[in-house]
Amino acid sequence: MSTGGKMEIICGCGNAFEAWVWQSVNVTASPELRETILKGEMNVVKCPSCGSRFHVEIPFLYNDVKHGEWIWVYPAGYGESPEAARAELEEMWERISADMPPAIRQAIETNYKTMLLFGMDALVAHLKSQDQSDQPRAAKNSPST
Numbered sequence: 174m175s176t177g178g179k180m181e182i183i184c185g186c187g188n189a190f191e192a193w194v195w196q197s198v199n200v201t202a203s204p205e206l207r208e209t210i211l212k213g214e215m216n217v218v219k220c221p222s223c224g225s226r227f228h229v230e231i232p233f234l235y236n237d238v239k240h241g242e243w244i245w246v247y248p249a250g251y252g253e254s255p256e257a258a259r260a261e262l263e264e265m266w267e268r269i270s271a272d273m274p275p276a277i278r279q280a281i282e283t284n285y286k287t288m289l290l291f292g293m294d295a296l297v298a299h300l301k302s303q304d305q306s307d308q309p310r311a312a313k314n315s316p317s318t
């Protein structure tokens with residue numbers, strides 16, 4: 174399931190407004206959200222006062238059941254102190270998984286590869302390389318003789 178909510182955003186112009194942002198996406202259930210990420214439009218909002226469009230940087234969970242990937246995307250700024258992000262992530266996972274039945278928690282920890290990336294650009298790069306390794310046959314089929 175993909176989840177999100179309304180959040181108060183403060184624009185560079187000083188205007189505060191509410192906008193919908195995604196906090197987690199399940200791209201197996203909602204493949205169109207993967208396209209949104211690849212187009213660079215994930216969590217991009219528009220200020221109703223000055224009209225400028227920008228990306229809201231919030232920790233974000235990318236869940237891909239098909240590839241068994243659970244990717245936390247932290248704002249790019251966290252990349253300077255990855256330990257802090259990792260500690261925060263562990264704390265958040267403890268909080269989320271505390272409400273989960275133990276069997277489900279275990280299934281997630283066994284079946285998913287958890288990754289931590291910094292910035293939406295890093296996620297886009299990861300998805301592009303995933304697309305390439307998903308289609309090795311198409312590349313090999315091109316005539317070479």
Ligand SMILES: [Zn+2]
Pocket residue numbers: 184185186187188220221222223224225
């Ligand atoms: Zn503005």
